[in-house]
Amino acid sequence: MPECPHSVSKIDRNVLGREQERQRSRKPRELAAVARLRPTHSPQPRRPQHGRAGGSAPEAAPGSSMLRQLRSVLPAAALRDPPLPCAFSRPSPMGATAYDVGSSTNIKWHEGGVERASKHRLLGQRGVVLWFTGLSGSGKSTVACTLEHALREGGRFTALLDGDNVRHGLNSNLGFSPQDREENIRRIGEVAKLFSENGVITLVSFISPYRRDRDAVRARLPPGDFVEVFMKVPIELCEERDPKGLYKKARAGQIKGFTGIDAPYEEPPSPELTIQARDGAGAHVPPQAMAQQILTFLHEKGYLTAGSS
Ligand SMILES: Nc1ncnc2c1ncn2[C@@H]1O[C@H](COP(=O)(O)OS(=O)(=O)O)[C@@H](OP(=O)(O)O)[C@H]1O
Numbered sequence: 001m002p003e004c005p006h007s008v009s010k011i012d013r014n015v016l017g018r019e020q021e022r023q024r025s026r027k028p029r030e031l032a033a034v035a036r037l038r039p040t041h042s043p044q045p046r047r048p049q050h051g052r053a054g055g056s057a058p059e060a061a062p063g064s065s066m067l068r069q070l071r072s073v074l075p076a077a078a079l080r081d082p083p084l085p086c087a088f089s090r091p092s093p094m095g096a097t098a099y100d101v102g103s104s105t106n107i108k109w110h111e112g113g114v115e116r117a118s119k120h121r122l123l124g125q126r127g128v129v130l131w132f133t134g135l136s137g138s139g140k141s142t143v144a145c146t147l148e149h150a151l152r153e154g155g156r157f158t159a160l161l162d163g164d165n166v167r168h169g170l171n172s173n174l175g176f177s178p179q180d181r182e183e184n185i186r187r188i189g190e191v192a193k194l195f196s197e198n199g200v201i202t203l204v205s206f207i208s209p210y211r212r213d214r215d216a217v218r219a220r221l222p223p224g225d226f227v228e229v230f231m232k233v234p235i236e237l238c239e240e241r242d243p244k245g246l247y248k249k250a251r252a253g254q255i256k257g258f259t260g261i262d263a264p265y266e267e268p269p270s271p272e273l274t275i276q277a278r279d280g281a282g283a284h285v286p287p288q289a290m291a292q293q294i295l296t297f298l299h300e301k302g303y304l305t306a307g308s309s
C-alpha cells in the first residue's frame, strides 16, 4: 500500500463532523472507572475487614470482586437484566438442532450477543462496508486511506482492509488464479461483515475483479451495508501510473494473469458510487476530492449517525 496523502485539510468540516464537540462534552468516566479496577491478584497487602482484628480478609468467591468492580464500570442497564443465557434459551434461527454447514458438522447458531443497534448508539454511527473495486493503480488504496484519515478526524471508528496487506497474513496462501481470487474476496467479505456488524465503518480495498465474487459478498450482508465504490479509472492511466512497475512486467510477460492485461476486470453494473479520475470539465480529481465525494454520500445516507438500525 502506498503512502497516502492523508492531508484532510481540503475536506469539508461540516461533513467531517463532530470530533471537537465530542472531545468537549466527553467526561472521562470510562477512564476513571477503569482506573478503579484492581487486578484480582493485587500485589498490595490486604487491609483488615470490618470487625476483624488484624489478619488477612477471607478470600472472596472467585470472580466476585471483579463482578463488583464491573458493576461500577458498566452502565446500569447492562446489569439490570439477568445475564443472557448461552445458546438456545431463546429460539435460535436454526432451532435447537445441530446443522452441517459447509465442511463443518454439528454446528449450532449461538445467540445472545450485544445487539447491533446498541453498538451503533454507542459509536454514534452505522456499521457499513465500503468496498473499493478497480484496476491495480486506479487509486483504491490511496482514496481509502485518505477517507479513513478524514473519518478519523471526524471522530469515526473505522478499519481499513487492503489487498496487498491482507495477502501478507490471512490470505498469504492465495495467489491470483480465479479460484484464489474468489477465496480471497470471500474471506475478506466475511471479515468485513464481522467488522460492520459490530458498528465499524469498514473500508475494503481489493481489485475484486469478478462481479460474481463481489455480489456474493453483497448478498451476505443486510441491505444497505454493502456500498460498492467503483474506481472507474481507464487502464491507460493506471498503466501510466504503474507505481509498482507491475504493468510493465505484465506487458513483458513476466507476470501471468495480470488484471486488465491477460486477466479480466468486470466493471460493476450499478455501484453505489463511481469515482472518476477526471471531473466533468476534464480536470484531474485529487484523492481528497474523491474522499469528499464518498463522505458526502455517507453523510446524506445517514451512515454517520446511529439511526434506528
Ligand atoms: N496477477 C495479478 N493481478 C493483479 N494484481 C496483482 C497480480 N499479481 C500481484 N498483484 C498485486 O496484488 C494486488 C492485488 O491484490 P488483490 O487481493 O486486491 O487482488 S484480487 O482482488 O484478489 O484480484 C495488486 O495491488 P493493487 O495495485 O493495490 O491493486 C498488485 O500489487
Ligand SMILES: Nc1ncnc2c1ncn2[C@@H]1O[C@H](COP(=O)(O)OP(=O)(O)O)[C@@H](O)[C@H]1O
Pocket: 001, 002, 134, 135, 136, 137, 138, 139, 140, 141, 142, 143, 205, 241, 243, 285, 286, 287, 290
Ligand atoms: N486521485 C489521484 N490522482 C492522482 N494520482 C493518484 C490518485 N489516486 C491515486 N493516485 C496515484 O496512483 C497510484 C496508484 O494508486 P494506488 O492507491 O496504489 O492504487 P491501487 O490501490 O488501486 O493499486 C499511486 O502512485 C497514487 O499516488
